[in-house]
Amino acid sequence: MDYDPEVPKQLARMEGRVIELHFQQLELSLYMIISADGLDIREVFEGKADATISGTPLALAMMNIQSSTSSLLSGDVVIEGDTELAAQFQTFLKAIEVDWEEPLSKITGDVLAHQFGNLVRDVSGWVRETTKTTAINASEYVREEQNILPSKFEVNKFKAGVDDLRLSVERLEAKVQRLMAAKLNLENDSKRK
Structure with a gap:
């Protein structure tokens, strides 16, 4: 095993x-x-x-x-x-x-055990495919039909916008700090004179 x-x-x-x-x-x-x-x-x-x-x-x-x-x-x-x-x-x-077919074949015979094995494989494949298809369809329905969820493109565009905004805020903060430092230097220079 x-x-x-x-x-x-x-x-x-x-x-x-x-x-x-x-x-x-x-x-x-x-x-x-x-x-x-x-x-x-x-x-x-x-x-x-x-x-x-x-x-x-x-x-x-x-x-x-x-x-x-x-x-x-x-x-x-x-x-x-x-x-x-x-x-x-x-x-x-x-x-x-x-491999359930082997022990089952000793009891029911090879043909019945093999048919049972085929049935289980077919049903399990069908269940996996149906589950996968249902999940995809539900996702598309919620995203496209109900407009509840954004598409990947919309999410990526939003994330890029957030990144741009964060960079702009950081630049603005740095500029404000430079201006405050310059103002403080001017005040100190005017007090010395």
């Missing part, structure tokens, strides 16, 4: 804990047993998981792409048990690239 340096620390905090991912429509559960070395993914686990994350396969995949809060608030994903552990686990998953 290729991941950032924070991941071993995250694993250490969760070591010995068990998380159940329950895919509702498939009535399938995968158990993630966390160790310092990584995840041991099993189809069967004797005992009770510390946290259970349930949802449709698509909802669980989307939870890793979007904010977990939106998935939870919509009711598409349900967390039972240790919610803090579930949040830590989600942070861990976002930090690494996991």
Whole structure:
């Protein structure tokens, strides 16, 4: 696995804990047993998981792409048990690239696992593109249609104007100081005479 340096620390905090991912429509559960070395993914686990994350396969995949809060608030994903552990686990998953097709293929077969992987990739790409397009459209709407935000050109022109004004004020201040010094010198010269 290729991941950032924070991941071993995250694993250490969760070591010995068990998380159940329950895919509702498939009535399938995968158990993630966390160790310092990584995840041991099993189809069967004797005992009770510390946290259970349930949802449709698509909802669980989307939870890793979007904010977990939106998935939870919509009711598409349900967390039972240790919610803090579930949040830590989600942070861990976002930090690494996991090939879910491999362990899933052992349970569902290669074809279904590959189709699921394609679906997740397609949906995640669509979500990223839609989010990006929506942000651009919203920005253009606020800037162009509502005239609430200035354009980059207008901001740059304003900043240049502020810089010019500051330089002019500094020059004026220097000129005033020179004039005051000259006046003071004249007064001192007239007192000496």
